Amino acid sequence: xxxxxxxxxxxxxxxxxxxxxxxxxxxxxxxxxxxxxxxxxxxxxxxxxxxxxxxxxxxxxxxxxxxxxxxxxxxxxxxxxxxxxxxxxxxxxxxxxxxxxxxxxxxxxxxxxxxxxxxxxxxxxxxxxxxxxxxxxxxxxxxxxxxxxxxxxxxxxxxxxxxxxxxxxxxxxxxxxxxxxxxxxxxxxxxxxxxxxxxxxxxxxxxxxxxxxxxxxxxxxxxxxxxxxxxxxxxxxxxxxxxxxxxxxxxxxxxxxxxxxxxxxxxxxxxxxxxxxxxxxxxxxxxxxxxxxxxxxxxxxxxxxxxxxxxxxxxxxxxxxxxxxxxxxxxxxxxxxx
Numbered sequence: 001x002x003x004x005x006x007x008x009x010x011x012x013x014x015x016x017x018x019x020x021x022x023x024x025x026x027x028x029x030x031x032x033x034x035x036x037x038x039x040x041x042x043x044x045x046x047x048x049x050x051x052x053x054x055x056x057x058x059x060x061x062x063x064x065x066x067x068x069x070x071x072x073x074x075x076x077x078x079x080x081x082x083x084x085x086x087x088x089x090x091x092x093x094x095x096x097x098x099x100x101x102x103x104x105x106x107x108x109x110x111x112x113x114x115x116x117x118x119x120x121x122x123x124x125x126x127x128x129x130x131x132x133x134x135x136x137x138x139x140x141x142x143x144x145x146x147x148x149x150x151x152x153x154x155x156x157x158x159x160x161x162x163x164x165x166x167x168x169x170x171x172x173x174x175x176x177x178x179x180x181x182x183x184x185x186x187x188x189x190x191x192x193x194x195x196x197x198x199x200x201x202x203x204x205x206x207x208x209x210x211x212x213x214x215x216x217x218x219x220x221x222x223x224x225x226x227x228x229x230x231x232x233x234x235x236x237x238x239x240x241x242x243x244x245x246x247x248x249x250x251x252x253x254x255x256x257x258x259x260x261x262x263x264x265x266x267x268x269x270x271x272x273x274x275x276x277x278x279x280x281x282x283x284x285x286x287x288x289x290x291x292x293x294x295x296x297x298x299x300x301x302x303x304x305x306x307x308x309x310x311x312x313x314x315x316x317x318x319x320x321x322x323x324x325x326x327x328x329x330x331x332x333x334x335x336x337x338x
Contacts, residue, residue, distance in 0.1 A: 046193040053194045067130030074123045085201035097135045101128035146191045178245040183238040185231045187211040198226040200233035209234035225293045229278040253332035272310040309334045
């Protein structure tokens with residue numbers, strides 16, 4: 001079975017040339033399926049996006065206030081933060097702000113997502129035009145320190161998650177009852193980004209997804225879990241099946257309980273299943289003292305009783321105290337009888 005669709009590294013080169021991308025050349029990409037990327041354009045882009053959602057004074061830099069104002073206006077136009085995915089995903093394969101500008105100018109005028117038409121070209125061109133004059137000073141003044149911090153966190157990931165990713169992935173596949181789609185997942189590490197600090201978007205022009213994870217919102221072991229969490233979203237997107245695995249099974253059970261199609265539990269409960277699985281995978285395969293991201297960040301608290309139900313039932317399954325089917329049945333029953 002393939003992944004059910006859920007809604008929602010380093011060969012270090014010298015110099016600081018525009019568009020330099022630090023990557024780990026790998027000969028074993030099939031077992032690891034993760035490619036951590038450190039890219040100055042992605043870092044610049046997400047820095048500006050993070051400034052646009054901050055209430056702190058802006059750094060003194062020519063053109064920055066005007067660009068941040070454009071991003072804020074674009075956010076109001078889009079309405080929902082996830083709709084930024086149509087633009088953010090276009091970073092993949094672009095080496096400079098000029099490349100990004102060219103892609104938006106030559107790409108589709110519009111894109112439909114979540115039932116909404118996104119003016120992809122108009123917003124993208126406006127933002128990329130603002131990035132072009134900022135790029136050189138960013139690379140000269142800010143990128144060296146930011147790159148060093150990213151390399152340090154990437155080294156920690158290399159020693160932990162990357163080295164043991166095959167074992168981690170196998171636990172997830174066995175737990176969810178799916179097979180490996182055998183995709184290499186690009187994960188861009190950036191210094192800052194808008195909350196929550198980790199996101200995965202489907203590609204416009206092909207299968208699979210592209211991930212962005214920042215090191216500001218993900219301290220210590222939380223970075224490991226967030227990278228794993230987002231990578232699993234991307235692998236799910238690559239699987240291309242809507243009917244297989246634990247998350248799809250849970251949705252069917254919830255619908256059988258007569259939840260209306262727009263009930264948030266249809267989205268939240270399968271996503272919580274992923275939260276719990278990612279956290280337990282890190283704890284069981286990498287660090288026995290690891291605390292779940294949902295616990296540390298307060299995300300479990302925001303989901304309330306639903307998070308408690310999913311944690312109790314799914315951990316009971318992982319501990320061998322229940323079958324997968326019994327755990328999913330219990331989640332659906334408990335979450336809908338309240």
